[in-house]
Structures are given as C-alpha cells and as structure tokens.
Amino acid sequence: xAGVTQTPKFQVLKTGQSMTLQCAQDMNHEYxxxxxxxxxxxxxxxxxxVGAGITDQGEVPNGYNVSRSTTEDFPLRLLSAAxxxxxxxxxxxxxxxxxxxxxxxxxxxxxxxx
Amino acid sequence: EDKVVQSPLSLVVHEGDTVTLxxxxxxxxxxxxxxxxxxxxxxxxxxxxxxSGIEKKSGRxxxxxxxxxxxxxxxxxxxxxxxxxxxxxAGDISGNTPLVFGKGTRLSVIA
Numbered sequence: 001x002a003g004v005t006q007t008p009k010f011q012v013l014k015t016g017q018s019m020t021l022q023c024a025q026d027m028n029h030e031y032x033x034x035x036x037x038x039x040x041x042x043x044x045x046x047x048x049x050v051g052a053g054i055t056d057q058g059e060v061p062n063g064y065n066v067s068r069s070t071t072e073d074f075p076l077r078l079l080s081a082a083x084x085x086x087x088x089x090x091x092x093x094x095x096x097x098x099x100x101x102x103x104x105x106x107x108x109x110x111x112x113x114x
Numbered sequence: 115e116d117k118v119v120q121s122p123l124s125l126v127v128h129e130g131d132t133v134t135l136x137x138x139x140x141x142x143x144x145x146x147x148x149x150x151x152x153x154x155x156x157x158x159x160x161x162x163x164x165x166s167g168i169e170k171k172s173g174r175x176x177x178x179x180x181x182x183x184x185x186x187x188x189x190x191x192x193x194x195x196x197x198x199x200x201x202x203x204a205g206d207i208s209g210n211t212p213l214v215f216g217k218g219t220r221l222s223v224i225a
Contacts, residue, residue, distance in 0.1 A: 105156035
C-alpha cells in the first residue's frame, strides 16, 4: 500500500540549480496538488491538477512548473532554485475532487537552497 | 480572496490542561471545514465539519462549526505530551479548488 510517494526526502541545492521533485500515487486518483510549508505559514498551494493533461496555478506558483502526463505522476520542477524556495514540500492526491477528507499526503520533501 | 485564519499561532500548556484552538474562515462556495494534526511529517486528518452546531468527537478531541459566524473550534481535554503538534484548519470549497489552509497553531504540551 504505497499511497503517495515523494522523492527525494531531502535535497540541498545551490542557487540557480534546477531539480524535479517526484510525486507518484498508486490509487488512481484524479486530483493531485503540491503544497509548500514554511515555518508559521501553514500549507500554501503551488500547483494542482484535476486530471491527466490539466494543471492550474495555486497561491504561490512562481519559480515552479508542473506537468501531468499520466494519472499516477505529478512532478514539480524548480527552474532556477532560490534561497526563498527553501521549504518542505508536500504532494497530495484525492480520488474525486481536490480536497475533502479523502486527501492523501506524501511524507514530504525537505529542500534547502544555499 | 479565500482566507482561513487560525489563532493562537502557538500555545504552551501543561499536561492535563484543556485547550481551545480557533479557526475563522472567509471562503466562497463553502463546502466543509477540516482539521488536521501534523507532527513531524504529513498532516493527518482529524475532523470534517459541514453543518453548524453538530459536535464531532474523537476521544479527547472535539470540534464544532458555526456557519453563521464563520468559525470553528477544536477542543482538546486532558492534554498529553503526545498532543504536541501543529494543528491545521482548512477550508474546502466547491468545485476543483484544493484546500485553503490556515497557518496552523503550534501546540506544545509540557509535563
């Protein structure tokens, strides 16, 4: 029972580098989303997807790209990492809509940009 | 703009105390309000509230929603050190929009 799998769990990047945070779910969920969590800031939505081929921006999309070529995968790309992107990133999925009590979170990815 | 505001942002109590965490919301097309507990990793679901005045209860935790005044409270009685966590409140909106989270309340329970 894998659920939502995020990789890597920890990453240190230099300013200007690019990288991709991977997110995969094996529950055939249509809805997936990426949040970032900074100290004292709760969870802020970066991008979300309501199905394969469809993505939309959330509250803090700048500096990030996403794509949804398959139902299972929803990678988050940092184009040119900045120290302000140091954060904990959570991927989430849910079966029939973008929220509710059926949302499943990944374990989180801790990213430090130096 | 949809908004969820939690208070207090942090709280320190002694074991055995009762605490009340607050969540107010301004969201369009409100569907439900959710509470999560977050320890070291991902948030875990506590309650979903859709109707005013109906208390949801799970052990020492309970929560209630007031849709007229647009707020919810989460009560924890006889707190234990294991209750130490960040408690997140989120607004669930109709349609495809994902959850709107508040900043969370960091609760520390000391022995």
